[in-house]
Amino acid sequence: MSLAVRACLTRDHFTLDVDMDLPLDGVTSLFGRSGCGKTTLLRIIAGLERVRGARVRFGDRLWQEGRHFVPLHHRRIGLVFQEHSLLPHLSVRDNLLYGYKRTPKSQRRLHLPEVADMLGIPELLERPIDRLSGGQRQRVSLGRALLTSPQLLLLDEPLSALDAQTKREIMPFLSRLAKEAGVPIVMVTHAPDEVERLADRVVFMHEGRIERSETLREALGRADSPLFADEGPASVLEGALGPMADEGLRPFGTNGTRLWVACPDDRPSGGTGRLRILARDVSLALDDPQRISIQNHLRVTIERIDPLRDHRSLVASRTADGQLLLAEITTRAAAQLNLAPGQPVYALIKSVALMG
């Protein structure tokens, strides 16, 4: 499945000029700063913004070209906005079923019980909307969109109105949804951690243009990635989260790359998940240090060393199972240890830096 959009639009002091053809598989993230046009692009895809001369094609369906325009209610798109999108005059159940009832029986793939279970909302069904928390509202919005059995799910900054705690609570539901619902997802966001945890592909936008479209792996593999602009470089390890072991730690990953994570007990274990590790939380050592508080000592092989600004170096290394791990250290430290590509070293990561 692919999504092709060509649009040019000038409004006040803003110009959007895009021409993209995206393979759609899993989660695609439209990433950029506020005002870069990512939400406008999403609205053009949805048909909420009818830009003259635009062309939108989804798979083999032409949604917009010339005077041909398929209205939103015929596009079979699930939409989730930042906030305040539940219909206030309806209960949770009626919100969830609003789209379901309007989906032809033959096209219904997902049904209320399974979607409610997937999002952990069965006990909320009879509640009025104004008695839901922000996180619960977003989960109901997601469920409502899913119940139309959409061909495409568009999420417009679905997490940005939520506090950090709620965000952590919803993130697993979103990644589960991406894997289980079998619907391609396009998600607008300006938060690198959301991209790193959820996306498979990233479209970088800047001042109304698409700068680059690449897989998450590629995006995380270069030191100048826009994803690193705020919090610095980060790597994403894939692996399975195990059940709570001793003293509040949970294991993540396979034997060669086992990490102990300080992760709350309520996250489900099993299945593949992602662990985001900020490069500045990773130290390097030539020997495996004993008598040290740091819980995770991973044997890795240095692949590349890139200079960063302010006398820092970004050391990219491979774990035993071939995943990329980034460490941000000072240039002086790199020189003192005489680090070079091909060298085996120990990567040290504090468990409390890994929130899962």
Place this chain on the structure above:
Amino acid sequence: MFGLGPEDWQAIEVTFKLCLYTTLILLVIATPIAWWLSSGRSAARVAVQAVVALPLVLPPTVLGFYMLIVLGPRGFVGGTLESMGLHHLAFTFEGILIASVIYSMPFAVQPLTEAFNNLGRRPVEVAGSLGANAIDRFLTVILPLTRGGFVVAATLTFAHTLGEFGVILMLGGSIPGETKVLSVLIYDHTEAMNYESAHRLSLMLLIFSFLTLFIVYGITRRFRVARI
């Protein structure tokens, strides 16, 4: 009843018919206008907003004069009707109905525009994404969420049409059973020094109007929609 004569009852009937029809017609016309007005800030919208609000500031005689010209036998509308073998609209019930619709337009359009502005576009976009077409969206989302605005628009339109005088006098004259409404009848009673009848009808209108506004403001408080 109430010491009213047949002439009074006839006027009440004409007035009630005029108010009811005006309200129904205006709800149908004003809804799309208000929706359009609330969906952007273009110069065309500002112009339409100003035109709709004109009856608020113009003397009713100005409106009545132009209506008489347009709807009368030599006017654009009246003349066209005459040439089709029909009757022109000056001094007819249909004529004052058209004038009422225009004259009371701001009282329907403004509360609805306000209600639609408060609603925002998000619920409608959501409903669209959930497969609802335009009529479905209107009936299941817009109407239930802005019903306060509709109640206010309907009541104000009804009450304002009740208080119409100048335009009707200019365009409709005072034909019993056709264009003689309560306000005109009160004027006629007073002209004829028939103070007792004038007083009775005036008091009725006063009480009715007060109750209407009382209800409207009660609703606006409850639904938090803007007042005029």
